[in-house]
Amino acid sequence: MKDNKEILVCGAGGFIGSHLVERLKREGFWVRGVDLKFPEFGKSVADDFVIGDLRNQEFCQKIFNRKYSQVYQLAADMGGAGYIFTGENDADVMYNSALINLNILSGCKEAKVERVFYSSSACIYPLHNQVDSNNPLCSEESAYPASPDSEYGWEKLFSERLYLSFIRNHGLPVRVARLHNVFGPECNYNDGKEKAPAALCRKVAEAKDGGEIEIWGDGNQTRSFLFIDECLEGVTRLMESDFAGPVNIGSEEMISINDLARMIIEISGKKISIKNIPGPTGVRGRNSDNKLIYEKLGWQPDYALRKGIEKTYQWILAQVKQNSASAF
Numbered sequence: 357m358k359d360n361k362e363i364l365v366c367g368a369g370g371f372i373g374s375h376l377v378e379r380l381k382r383e384g385f386w387v388r389g390v391d392l393k394f395p396e397f398g399k400s401v402a403d404d405f406v407i408g409d410l411r412n413q414e415f416c417q418k419i420f421n422r423k424y425s426q427v428y429q430l431a432a433d434m435g436g437a438g439y440i441f442t443g444e445n446d447a448d449v450m451y452n453s454a455l456i457n458l459n460i461l462s463g464c465k466e467a468k469v470e471r472v473f474y475s476s477s478a479c480i481y482p483l484h485n486q487v488d489s490n491n492p493l494c495s496e497e498s499a500y501p502a503s504p505d506s507e508y509g510w511e512k513l514f515s516e517r518l519y520l521s522f523i524r525n526h527g528l529p530v531r532v533a534r535l536h537n538v539f540g541p542e543c544n545y546n547d548g549k550e551k552a553p554a555a556l557c558r559k560v561a562e563a564k565d566g567g568e569i570e571i572w573g574d575g576n577q578t579r580s581f582l583f584i585d586e587c588l589e590g591v592t593r594l595m596e597s598d599f600a601g602p603v604n605i606g607s608e609e610m611i612s613i614n615d616l617a618r619m620i621i622e623i624s625g626k627k628i629s630i631k632n633i634p635g636p637t638g639v640r641g642r643n644s645d646n647k648l649i650y651e652k653l654g655w656q657p658d659y660a661l662r663k664g665i666e667k668t669y670q671w672i673l674a675q676v677k678q679n680s681a682s683a684f
């Protein structure tokens with residue numbers, strides 16, 4: 357075991373958390389996962405997996421009964437555009453995630469955890485800097501004056517400030533990353549919380565050759581997408597560094613949603629047309645700005661989007677085939 361170090365991963369039943377647990381286990385750590393649910397697409401490899409609600413202060417206190425060298429806080433009430441931009445889940449998103457963050461921070465402080473990771477988001481960046489799809493501004497200092505376009509973004513901004521205040525006032529060694537659109541195999545793809553790459557892979561996988569898929573908005577909105585392995589590499593490097601952040605962990609390979617769909621269609625080998633329909637889209641343009649991460653960590657993501665999309669499409673295609681086979 358790696359120096360007998362014990363690690364807590366909050367949100368270990370989710371997409372990033374379950375991949376992180378696998379990575380930490382491969383590196384030789386003892387890992388406890390905690391979540392409302394087990395991972396959906398395979399058994400967790402955590403040494404201990406506790407099912408419980410991190411909004412509950414008593415439960416949260418109990419999981420701090422071990423001496424953790426690191427805590428990764430990934431638990432949040434979140435989802436893709438269909439979940440966070442419709443307005444229907446605003447109260448839950450803010451209330452649930454804020455409670456989780458307050459409870460976990462209090463546990464980390466009492467237990468004197470040696471290092472704490474908090475997953476903030478690119479959604480904290482102001483709307484007014486993301487109105488030009490070709491020229492979005494997402495450098496870290498551009499976060500203020502603040503004006504995120506969703507309550508999800510506002511809660512993340514509040515919580516990253518909360519975590520940073522615990523460095524200043526309680527000496528808690530916190531690291532904060534603003535993650536940009538992470539994707540990969542074993543992500544949500546059909547439960548209403550899926551993000552654009554997974555939703556598009558599913559639509560293409562389900563479509564017949566010669567068919568059509570629907571895309572929300574005019575499809576000219578731009579984003580960048582970060583493959584899960586690169587996300588974990590960035591998070592690990594940040595945790596090992598002396599830099600607290602907040603820092604972007606994202607790809608700078610910006611693409612329009614229509615072009616992303618075309619890429620997936622090409623990978624599928626099918627002939628499929630695109631129909632743009634009204635729907636929640638979020639900001640017009642967003643891209644990671646990696647100057648700061650490169651300056652502080654001497655590293656930045658460079659994995660080609662297409663390689664990650666190929667892996668993700670193959671995984672989602674297999675799920676879609678399995679689902680349709682079990683429907684008979």
Ligand code: NAD
Nearest residue numbers: 367369370371372392409410430431432475477535537538
């Ligand atoms: P996810 O939804 O797959 O995982 C979050 C997990 O938190 C879920 O398994 C959920 O059950 C758990 N959770 C929610 N409420 C809980 C509660 N009350 N008690 C215990 N567990 C609870 O999301 P993800 O994609 O793995 O993202 C992980 C973190 O990274 C989140 O904080 C998210 O906001 C942040 N983030 C993700 C992305 C991305 O593109 N995936 C981008 C920016 C930021």
